[in-house]
Amino acid sequence: MSKRAIKIAAIPGDGIGPEVIDAGMEVLMAIAGRDGGFDIKSERFDWSSQRYLDKGDFMPEDGLATLRGFDAILFGSAGDPRVPDHITLWGLRLKICQTLDQYANVRPSRLLPGIEGPLKGVTSKELDWVIVRENSEGEYAGVGGRVHQGLPEEVGMDVAVFTRSGVERIQRFAFELARSRPRKLLTLVTKSNAQRHGMVFWDAVFEQIKGDYPDVTTDKMLVDAMTTRMVLKPESIDTVVATNLHADVLSDLAAALSGSLGIAPTGNLRPERDAPSMFEPIHGSAFDIMGKGIANPLGTFWSGAMLLEHEGEAAAAARLMRAIERVTGEGKYLPRDLGGKASTREVTDAVLEAIQQDNA
Ligand code: NAD
Ligand code: MN
Numbered sequence: 001m002s003k004r005a006i007k008i009a010a011i012p013g014d015g016i017g018p019e020v021i022d023a024g025m026e027v028l029m030a031i032a033g034r035d036g037g038f039d040i041k042s043e044r045f046d047w048s049s050q051r052y053l054d055k056g057d058f059m060p061e062d063g064l065a066t067l068r069g070f071d072a073i074l075f076g077s078a079g080d081p082r083v084p085d086h087i088t089l090w091g092l093r094l095k096i097c098q099t100l101d102q103y104a105n106v107r108p109s110r111l112l113p114g115i116e117g118p119l120k121g122v123t124s125k126e127l128d129w130v131i132v133r134e135n136s137e138g139e140y141a142g143v144g145g146r147v148h149q150g151l152p153e154e155v156g157m158d159v160a161v162f163t164r165s166g167v168e169r170i171q172r173f174a175f176e177l178a179r180s181r182p183r184k185l186l187t188l189v190t191k192s193n194a195q196r197h198g199m200v201f202w203d204a205v206f207e208q209i210k211g212d213y214p215d216v217t218t219d220k221m222l223v224d225a226m227t228t229r230m231v232l233k234p235e236s237i238d239t240v241v242a243t244n245l246h247a248d249v250l251s252d253l254a255a256a257l258s259g260s261l262g263i264a265p266t267g268n269l270r271p272e273r274d275a276p277s278m279f280e281p282i283h284g285s286a287f288d289i290m291g292k293g294i295a296n297p298l299g300t301f302w303s304g305a306m307l308l309e310h311e312g313e314a315a316a317a318a319r320l321m322r323a324i325e326r327v328t329g330e331g332k333y334l335p336r337d338l339g340g341k342a343s344t345r346e347v348t349d350a351v352l353e354a355i356q357q358d359n360a
Contacts, residue, residue, distance in 0.1 A: 005039040006032075006311050009070040009276070013092065014049045015285025016295035017076020023348040024074055024300035027320065030355050031308070035316045043070075049080030049088055058091040064099045067276060072307050075280035076300070081287060090142070097135055100275040102268035103166070104173045105133035105247070106306070107282065109254035109264065113329035115338060117259050119234060126235040127258055130181070132174040133247030135268055137166045138198075140244045160243075162198040167205045173271055174241035175213040181239060186213075188220045189242035189250065202243070227253060255282050262296030262337040265303035267310060277310055279303040293343045296335035298324055301351060323354035 010025055012018035025042055032040045045066075047059040058078075060066075067073060078092045079085055096102075109131065111117050111124040119127070141161035148154045171188075178186035188206045192199035203220065210218055221229060223246045229236060230253060242250060255264035264282040281299030289295055301324050308317035327333055333350035334340025342350070 003037070003039050005041045006072065006308075006313070007070045008040055008042040008307070009067055009073045010042050010044045011047050011073060011092075012044070012076040013047070013078045013285065014080045014088070015077055015287045015290045016283075017048070017078070017285055019290075019293065019295045019344055020281060020297045020300040021074060021076040023297035023344055024304050026348060027297075027301050027351055027355070028074075028304045028308075030352050031304075031316050031320050034355055034358075035313070035319065037316070038313060042074075047092060049078070049083045052083060052088070052091065053080075058088070058095070064096070067096065067100065070276045071311060072276050073278035074300070074304065074307060075278050077281070077283065077285040079285040079287075094140070094142075096278060097268050100270055100278070101136060102270045102275070102277055103134065103136040104170060104269040104271055105135035105266060106177070106269055107131045107133065107247075107251040107254065107264065107266045108302075108306075109251070109258040111258050112263065113325050114331045114334075115259040115263070115328050117257050119231065119257055122234055122257075129234075129237050129254060130177060130239050131247050131251045131254055132170065132177060132239065132241045133251060134166065134170040134242070134244050136244075137161045137163060138244035140248075160195075160198050160245075162201055162243075164201075164205065167202055168209060171202075171206055171209060171241055172212075173269075174239060175209070175216055178216045178239035179213060183217075183238040184215055185217045185219075185238035187226075187237060187240045188218065189223050189226050189240055189246055190220070191223050191246070193222060199243075223250070226250060230254065230257060251282065260296065260337045261299075262335060263298045263302065265299050265306055267303065267306045269310065277307075279307040279310075293345060294336055295344050296337050297344050297348055298328070298335070298338075298351075319355065319358050319360070322358055322360065323351050326354040326358075327351050 012021040052058045078088045110128045139160040144158040190199040190202045261283045268278040305317045305320040327350045333342040
């Protein structure tokens, strides 16, 4: 019988994207080789700001149709100083997320062994969260406009769009995820005191569906108060669900509190699995360190573990996480943003070695 092959589209993008994605694919191939239960077939796409500058588009016209032929996407980062950020974001990353309707953005934050975050005395026992971000509408729906451009009466508007189906599907996804975690605790974050339409609607939908998950404990926070709770009472948080904008901000804070932007992973999930999901490190293209060979690849490796998990390869995902944690725990090959001196190559080699030595 032939082995199952996971088909991965690798899109390195801009800046340090190619450095971390090449390292990430190397590690994923090694995991597949080590586990033996599945193969990985990957194809690399040069869809980037450079391509936009050369050819006028970030991806070919049939790019999204091409992606549909893959099981999953591993994405690096998008953003180049020569192109305005909103052009890049909408031309590449959001185009993929929105067209493939990857509506659940999942962002785990955990202090890995050996990594000291900025919060004193806080370990992975206190800081182990998953933030679920609504990824298809809300404040980033793209609805709005500019009127009277350049004139004194110019107006700029972004309208947040919340639909019942959009709110309900992300909240149900978060309930299911909370249910799968040991603490079974879900915090709803909104701003329903000030935003009295869409956010009150979020609260109402939550009230309507929570009875379907009697085993999940729930609470609610306003987004501003949530930032304080994350810093002062991290142990009181487990799974969090919030809108596109609110969760975007909260998850960058979560990444910083768990050590470094360079380590944080994310998955843009299409839970129905009728289109590929996309996995990526949270960090951007870091042009200040591009080409120096010092980018932290751990956020990409962790994203790779999420990819394997989503593809049903839980044992391989766990093996990859153990290898990452062994490297951070030993502390010998830490990248610069985590206080070490190791290059991308050295961190990658250390993880590859830990994968080979893992005998669980
Ligand atoms: P950034 O994440 O690129 O960099 C912030 C700081 O963190 C920099 O000092 C950088 O050197 C450091 N850093 C980031 N990732 C690192 C890594 N893996 N290893 C070591 N150090 C790392 O954020 P920015 O400077 O705000 O944005 C730069 C560009 O990236 C912009 O064009 C922005 O729009 C884009 N961006 C893209 C994404 C994405 O593709 N998902 C996310 C954030 C920013
Ligand atoms: Mn962000």
